[in-house]
Amino acid sequence: MKAPLPVVRILRVKAILLPLLAAAILAGLSWGSGGGGPEALFRALVGLPVDDPVLADIFWKIRLPRVLLAALTGAVLALGGLVFQALLRNPLAEPYILGISGGAAIGAILGILAGLPRYPWGSLASFAGALGTVGLLVLFASWKTALGKDALLLSGVMINAFCGAVILFLISVTSDVRLFNILSWLMGDLSLAAMEQVALLAAVTAACATGLFFLSHGMNLLLLGPDAARSLGVPLEALRWALLILTSLMVGVSVSLCGLLGFVGLVMPHLLRLLFGPDHRVLVPACVLAGASYMILCDLLARVLPRQGEMPVGVVTALIGAPAFIVLLRRAAR
Amino acid sequence: MNPAIEVSGVSFSYEEIPVLRNITFRVEEGDYFVIIGPNGSGKTTLLKLLCGLLKPQRGILTLFGLPLSRYRRRALARLAALVPQAAAIDAPFRVAEFVLLGRAPHQGPLGWETPEDVAIAREAMKFTGTGHLAGRRMDRLSGGERQRVLIARALCQRPRILLLDEPTAYLDLAHQAQIMDLMEALRTERGVTVVLVSHDVNLAAMYASRMVLLAAGEILAAGPPPAVIAEAPLEQAYGCRLAVETNAGGFPRVSLVPNGKGGPRPLRPAAAATEVER
Amino acid sequence: MSLRRHGGLAAWILIVIVLGGILGREAAAAEKRLLFDQLGRRLEVPAEPRRVVALAESVTEIVFAVGRGDRLVGTTRFADHPPEALRIPRVGTYIQLDIERIAALRPDLCIGTRDGNPRAAVERLEALGIPVYVTHPMGLASMIASVREIGGLLGAVAKAEEVAGDLERRIARVAAHARAQGRRPRVFFQIGVDPVVSAGRGTFLHELIEAAGGENAAGEAEGYPQYGPEHLLRLAPEVVVITTMTQGADFEAVRRSWQRFPRIPAVRDGRVHVVDAAVFNRPAPRLVDGLEQLARLVHPEIAAP
Numbered sequence: 024m025k026a027p028l029p030v031v032r033i034l035r036v037k038a039i040l041l042p043l044l045a046a047a048i049l050a051g052l053s054w055g056s057g058g059g060g061p062e063a064l065f066r067a068l069v070g071l072p073v074d075d076p077v078l079a080d081i082f083w084k085i086r087l088p089r090v091l092l093a094a095l096t097g098a099v100l101a102l103g104g105l106v107f108q109a110l111l112r113n114p115l116a117e118p119y120i121l122g123i124s125g126g127a128a129i130g131a132i133l134g135i136l137a138g139l140p141r142y143p144w145g146s147l148a149s150f151a152g153a154l155g156t157v158g159l160l161v162l163f164a165s166w167k168t169a170l171g172k173d174a175l176l177l178s179g180v181m182i183n184a185f186c187g188a189v190i191l192f193l194i195s196v197t198s199d200v201r202l203f204n205i206l207s208w209l210m211g212d213l214s215l216a217a218m219e220q221v222a223l224l225a226a227v228t229a230a231c232a233t234g235l236f237f238l239s240h241g242m243n244l245l246l247l248g249p250d251a252a253r254s255l256g257v258p259l260e261a262l263r264w265a266l267l268i269l270t271s272l273m274v275g276v277s278v279s280l281c282g283l284l285g286f287v288g289l290v291m292p293h294l295l296r297l298l299f300g301p302d303h304r305v306l307v308p309a310c311v312l313a314g315a316s317y318m319i320l321c322d323l324l325a326r327v328l329p330r331q332g333e334m335p336v337g338v339v340t341a342l343i344g345a346p347a348f349i350v351l352l353r354r355a356a357r
Numbered sequence: 358m359n360p361a362i363e364v365s366g367v368s369f370s371y372e373e374i375p376v377l378r379n380i381t382f383r384v385e386e387g388d389y390f391v392i393i394g395p396n397g398s399g400k401t402t403l404l405k406l407l408c409g410l411l412k413p414q415r416g417i418l419t420l421f422g423l424p425l426s427r428y429r430r431r432a433l434a435r436l437a438a439l440v441p442q443a444a445a446i447d448a449p450f451r452v453a454e455f456v457l458l459g460r461a462p463h464q465g466p467l468g469w470e471t472p473e474d475v476a477i478a479r480e481a482m483k484f485t486g487t488g489h490l491a492g493r494r495m496d497r498l499s500g501g502e503r504q505r506v507l508i509a510r511a512l513c514q515r516p517r518i519l520l521l522d523e524p525t526a527y528l529d530l531a532h533q534a535q536i537m538d539l540m541e542a543l544r545t546e547r548g549v550t551v552v553l554v555s556h557d558v559n560l561a562a563m564y565a566s567r568m569v570l571l572a573a574g575e576i577l578a579a580g581p582p583p584a585v586i587a588e589a590p591l592e593q594a595y596g597c598r599l600a601v602e603t604n605a606g607g608f609p610r611v612s613l614v615p616n617g618k619g620g621p622r623p624l625r626p627a628a629a630a631t632e633v634e635r
Numbered sequence: 636m637s638l639r640r641h642g643g644l645a646a647w648i649l650i651v652i653v654l655g656g657i658l659g660r661e662a663a664a665a666e667k668r669l670l671f672d673q674l675g676r677r678l679e680v681p682a683e684p685r686r687v688v689a690l691a692e693s694v695t696e697i698v699f700a701v702g703r704g705d706r707l708v709g710t711t712r713f714a715d716h717p718p719e720a721l722r723i724p725r726v727g728t729y730i731q732l733d734i735e736r737i738a739a740l741r742p743d744l745c746i747g748t749r750d751g752n753p754r755a756a757v758e759r760l761e762a763l764g765i766p767v768y769v770t771h772p773m774g775l776a777s778m779i780a781s782v783r784e785i786g787g788l789l790g791a792v793a794k795a796e797e798v799a800g801d802l803e804r805r806i807a808r809v810a811a812h813a814r815a816q817g818r819r820p821r822v823f824f825q826i827g828v829d830p831v832v833s834a835g836r837g838t839f840l841h842e843l844i845e846a847a848g849g850e851n852a853a854g855e856a857e858g859y860p861q862y863g864p865e866h867l868l869r870l871a872p873e874v875v876v877i878t879t880m881t882q883g884a885d886f887e888a889v890r891r892s893w894q895r896f897p898r899i900p901a902v903r904d905g906r907v908h909v910v911d912a913a914v915f916n917r918p919a920p921r922l923v924d925g926l927e928q929l930a931r932l933v934h935p936e937i938a939a940p
Binding site: 055057058075077081085212214 | 727731733734735736738739741753755756758759762763764
Binding site for chain 1: 405410430431433439449451458459462464467468469514
């Protein structure tokens, strides 16, 4: 058996992806509408005087929270995709496509309308919304339909469409000023990132990602199918619920803070599986690091591409992700 | 000594549809036990009951004298391993990785493999003749290769009972014999009790030490092959005319008797039997 | 790995604290004063702000009106009045502010509006140590109050008083004319093209219509109600005023679409008008120009005030 031990493979993956994440963070800090650039960042990093003292504020108080929030939400969404792909044994599953993110958004909007403060209650409402959608999915999954495995994915697509309609409904029946800039939030917006948000998402992500890492071998066994997994001693129901709750929690909080960012959970796990193989003990840390890097770079594009102002980062992730979905669909069909 | 498996008065139904009715039999340790029967007779359901994937509504199953319900799932996984029907594996696992997954019931939650785990997996692959496939991807294997890899994974569980669901389906004759020989070696060299579901009556008759014939959820015949491979119970089970002969090796052989209304015509009018595979 | 990352983070935080301290001491050197903004939030602003960013088009217009346009270092995307405003660097739209660019402009004061600026954006700016004075325009009176407040903030009290007084006199004149007319024609103010959206009670436009001596045809509703064609026929407005809010829309086409309903009095009498949205949407001194224009449209029989 030539395959190296998992520990070695995890370390190898980290050795590749950590520098990538570091590079993404540095790039994300370097550029933006407020100027800067790598040399200025380097000077600020090593403590040399920077010509423009405001740049320090821009680097550390504006871009750093933004870059960190992007990193965390990227990690969360990539992990979310990974978990759902293992749970449903379908490479096209992803929190956004399955409507989990949409459910979280409904929760967040209802929370805003109920007058709940955004942290942490808005995030909790969002988690409840995500969990509700997951509940619906589980219910649908328990029904036997002619479509089999794909039925769940289709139900997810329907749930997503339904959530979109509910969101538009909520927006049109209330002329609440608190929903004033909800549309840009829905498209995924990181421009107002603050350290309190980073702290909240960091705590949730750290807890959930650690939990998922301890369930990663269980996810490997899930790939064998339910009967095989159970006959190998996997407590299937408990594992499924643990995965669903951890994923809903982190996706819910991420959506409440950053809005709807689609397809990240599709692009990243698939790419990483091609590079590092199907072992989830390797893929969980890989998704955290690569998902984080990917989202930082998407956010950077959203900031620097438009001639004036910026676009929601959800536009970038969807522009990259939706075509990737089609490519995957073709591969899956073969 | 306790029997490896004892099934007494077991009934099972999916929702309202009864699948198994009042099943009673026992499998002694070291048996090569084959469950045969027509499609839909409840063979696979019986196998799932034996490894605890399903729970019977009535009756009791015991493994080595202890009721199945008293085993924890992991403990059961170390005692009885299931080789499910060879389904396509979606994930592009390498064969070596895949076989190692069989060590799960002996490992911690993260499945870190010890040198011992690796040695056991390597040995299981050697035993099943899949060592040379170690670096290949699961989704690139032939049917026979995949079946042997599935068996290697089950052997990694170090089970005392091996349960197999149609391990020879979709395989050609040579590969069928290869799998059945492997089970015989497992039984004689390691003392593993083999319980196998098959609808290939002839193959089963050649290898089984004991067998049961299942039809419509009930046992029609049980015992050593000559007791089960008899025209009366088989015709009742399969609902068609059959002939049982003895072949060159001295094994019973079942074949269809043409009914003369369409279908194959007898080549020689006097002889009733024509060779028809299944 | 995590140790290295945390080490880096700690170093960054240290740098931030040190730099923050230096910046803080510099700022403290300038003279400060404490005041409350129109939301009643306490804030500390420089006695003489030199670098001001206006977070809304209306604020830009007020700053120019009190003669302090030269202190603006940043404004929002659609600020086009007065023409000098076009030369000022842009900081995004009033709904989506570009915090980074604002910070890079090193303002010593930002002036925003409750009506549009996201609260989170204001909080982010304040976290950066930039004071944000938030106006809360709810009607003509509070718009004029904003003129006085901004004049006070920017050391232009006399000029602001002059502008505000003039605005008040003009409003009083329109009101007097309106009172002189006994009848109040029903006015339908259309701000959205597809679907048709109007302004109901509790909006600026409602107040303007009333002040101009009209009756708001959409006064039954609150906020910004939508209307279908059937509903419009029922409302039977006597005057229709359409703003050019949607950029690039063909307003002659919109006007023609009203011609489908010749039974509506406004259509029958040829009283469907198109006006400049920027004048009517922004709580700035030009709103009084809009009021006067509206008064002429509602009561064409009287001489232009």
